[in-house]
Amino acid sequence: MDYTETPIHRICGYEGLITATTLDRVILPNGEHSLREVVEHPGGVTVLPIDDEGYVYCVRQFRYPMGEHMLELPAGKLEKGEDPLDCAKRELSEETGITAMQYTDLGKLYPSPGFCRETLYLYLAQNLIFGQAHPDENEFLDVKKVHIDELYKSVMNNELADAKTVVAILKTKALLQN
Numbered sequence: 630m631d632y633t634e635t636p637i638h639r640i641c642g643y644e645g646l647i648t649a650t651t652l653d654r655v656i657l658p659n660g661e662h663s664l665r666e667v668v669e670h671p672g673g674v675t676v677l678p679i680d681d682e683g684y685v686y687c688v689r690q691f692r693y694p695m696g697e698h699m700l701e702l703p704a705g706k707l708e709k710g711e712d713p714l715d716c717a718k719r720e721l722s723e724e725t726g727i728t729a730m731q732y733t734d735l736g737k738l739y740p741s742p743g744f745c746r747e748t749l750y751l752y753l754a755q756n757l758i759f760g761q762a763h764p765d766e767n768e769f770l771d772v773k774k775v776h777i778d779e780l781y782k783s784v785m786n787n788e789l790a791d792a793k794t795v796v797a798i799l800k801t802k803a804l805l806q807n
Contacts, residue, residue, distance in 0.1 A: 632658050634665070647671070647706060670747035674717040675704040675793040677735070677801050678727050678754040683777045686725050686757075687794075690770035700773060700783075701791045702798075703727075704749075713750035721754060725772050726762035729754035735800045740792050751797045753804065777802060 634655040642650035649669040657663055678686045685702070692699050705720035707713065714732060721727050735751035764770060780798045783789045789798070 630658075634658070634663070636665075637662075666744055668745040668747070670745060671709065672707045672713075672748040672750070673705055674707065674713050674720060674750045674752065675702050675797050676717045676721045676752045676754050677702050677797045678721060678725065678729060678757055679777060679801065680757050683805075684774050685777050685780055685798075686727060687773045687775055687780070688724050688770040689773050690768070699791055700775075700789060701794045704793060714752065717750065717752045717754070722760070722762075723764055724762060724768070724770060726760040727754070728758045728760065730756035730758065733804070735797055735804075738793060738796055749793050751793065751800065753797075753801050777805070 634657055636653045636655050638654040640652045642652060647670065651667045651669065653665045653667060655663055655665055680686075687700050688703055689698055689700050691697070703721050703724040705716060705723070707716050714734075717732065718728070721729065731754070733753040733755070735753055738749045738751060739745075740747055740749060762772065777798070780789070781802045784795050784798050789795055
């Protein structure tokens with residue numbers, strides 16, 4: 630059965646620095662009309678940099694919408710037209726000073742497809758070369774070195790809540806075990 634909803638009218642709402650919102654009137658598969666709110670987002674990347682001993686280089690930063698400091702993997706927003714892998718390399722270097730000789734594509738993730746048009750691309754970075762971090766001027770973070778086994782335990786104990794970080798840790802742990 631095809632459950633496609635067909636848009637018939639769009640009202641642009643808010644245009645911010647990163648996101649924009651729309652309100653769409655759609656025709657449902659049964660012919661009825663309904664409204665759909667959509668948050669437009671340019672997408673982003675998440676990188677799990679792991680060294681030869683199994684240590685992962687995470688970042689700890691304050692996330693204003695959640696009102697808390699969070700341990701996350703290096704990540705960032707795609708610039709218009711930017712290739713996701715190029716973005717991953719840029720963000721990893723900016724936030725940690727690390728460059729990697731090998732990248733593995735861990736797939737993509739839709740964080741909240743019920744209302745948000747954001748795609749996150751996940752990468753595993755290996756064969757690391759360490760340098761100096763150079764975060765954006767309005768970015769305040771600390772780099773934390775944590776073993777993949779500890780991160781996995783934190784995920785399983787519900788101590789990490791950032792979706793992109795959780796998914797990348799679980800995928801990496803499974804990949805390394807095979």
